[in-house]
Amino acid sequence: MHTPQYEFLSGAETHYFESPERREAILNFLRSHPDMFEVTEYFEDFGYQPIKRVHKKDFLEYLETAYEEWIAEGGHPNGVLPATIPHHKLARLGRLKASNCLAKSGQYCFDLSAVITKNTFKSAWNAAQITLTAAKELVRIGEEYEMNVTDGSSRENPPGLYALVRPPGHHAQSDLCGGYCFLNNVAIATQWLIDQPELKRKDGGLKKIVILDIDFHHGNGTQEIFYTTSNPLYISLHSDDDYPYFTGSEIERGEGEGLGFNINLPLPKATTDDDYVEALEKLIQEHIIPYKADYVIVSLGVDTFKDDPIAGFLVTSEGYPRIGNAIRKIGLPTLFVQEGGYCIEMLGINVGGILSGFLGRA
Numbered sequence: 001m002h003t004p005q006y007e008f009l010s011g012a013e014t015h016y017f018e019s020p021e022r023r024e025a026i027l028n029f030l031r032s033h034p035d036m037f038e039v040t041e042y043f044e045d046f047g048y049q050p051i052k053r054v055h056k057k058d059f060l061e062y063l064e065t066a067y068e069e070w071i072a073e074g075g076h077p078n079g080v081l082p083a084t085i086p087h088h089k090l091a092r093l094g095r096l097k098a099s100n101c102l103a104k105s106g107q108y109c110f111d112l113s114a115v116i117t118k119n120t121f122k123s124a125w126n127a128a129q130i131t132l133t134a135a136k137e138l139v140r141i142g143e144e145y146e147m148n149v150t151d152g153s154s155r156e157n158p159p160g161l162y163a164l165v166r167p168p169g170h171h172a173q174s175d176l177c178g179g180y181c182f183l184n185n186v187a188i189a190t191q192w193l194i195d196q197p198e199l200k201r202k203d204g205g206l207k208k209i210v211i212l213d214i215d216f217h218h219g220n221g222t223q224e225i226f227y228t229t230s231n232p233l234y235i236s237l238h239s240d241d242d243y244p245y246f247t248g249s250e251i252e253r254g255e256g257e258g259l260g261f262n263i264n265l266p267l268p269k270a271t272t273d274d275d276y277v278e279a280l281e282k283l284i285q286e287h288i289i290p291y292k293a294d295y296v297i298v299s300l301g302v303d304t305f306k307d308d309p310i311a312g313f314l315v316t317s318e319g320y321p322r323i324g325n326a327i328r329k330i331g332l333p334t335l336f337v338q339e340g341g342y343c344i345e346m347l348g349i350n351v352g353g354i355l356s357g358f359l360g361r362a
């Protein structure tokens with residue numbers, strides 16, 4: 001439903017990297033390993049409410065109606081793309097009133113990669129609903145797990161789920177699309193879990209969530225959405241000095257109640273399997289374990305892969321099971337949600353590597 005024909009990279013028109021083939025590649029891999037993965041296409045529709053908890057009303061209205069308006073205004077059928085984005089030096093003059101779709105596309109988007117086509121909103125909606133369905137299932141398997149732990153079983157075999165969704169979400173802010181992202185699937189599912197009145201810890205408090213973002217790029221959207229809150233704890237490992245360029249530094253630590261609950265760890269481009277796993281294990285020991293969360297939600301990007309066409313550290317296919325295994329050792333019910341990863345040939349193996357590592361089956 002969401003298949004833009006092209007995007008612009010380094011000034012050149014190129015095919016749209018965030019393509020439907022990504023889903024096919026991952027799905028084929030999972031289906032070919034039925035001993036490890038149970039695949040279901042079932043999902044529930046949770047309606048608008050959980051999406052509105054994260055995204056602003058006017059932004060959602062824009063996403064839903066943009067393509068129709070764009071075409072009516074004579075826009076190119078490839079989809080909605082901005083021409084003018086309100087740079088802060090423009091916007092500070094106080095004139096931020098977009099009356100037509102071309103202007104709105106700049107107001108609600110921060111780059112040239114989030115092309116809105118005819119069914120983009122429906123596609124992003126479904127991705128959010130699939131992630132919410134997985135979050136609901138996470139509660140169920142989490143309760144089962146807790147019961148077993150109370151009965152004396154160890155925390156060494158945590159249960160997990162994976163939501164195979166696109167478009168991805170972690171760049172989508174409360175009222176901005178960008179970075180191939182429209183609705184922030186992970187943020188929507190996280191907020192939904194926090195909002196469930198019957199979901200309480202033994203001490204009566206709300207369930208606590210860690211979002212672990214292992215995509216190559218900084219999750220500026222998730223950071224913005226939860227910047228002023230202490231739940232969830234947002235942790236991102238990503239490339240230094242790369243897209244989205246203007247966020248992701250270590251000095252962005254949260255604000256107000258959220259101060260200290262936003263942790264960015266930029267890594268150099270030359271990061272290897274060993275470097276990555278070492279950095280991840282350190283974050284787990286120093287930040288994730290002490291936070292004492294109830295659930296982990298992983299923004300799972302494999303554009304950290306050495307041969308990724310638009311990104312990449314030096315991480316190899318042998319590194320991914322080790323990353324999955326490090327996450328397993330946190331010992332908590334975990335929901336993995338697909339974000340980036342564009343090396344189609346290795347996408348299934350790399351995503352499958354993380355998941356099998358998490359299952360202790362690599």
Ligand SMILES: [Zn+2]
Pocket residue numbers: 215216217301303311339340341
């Ligand atoms: Zn990415």
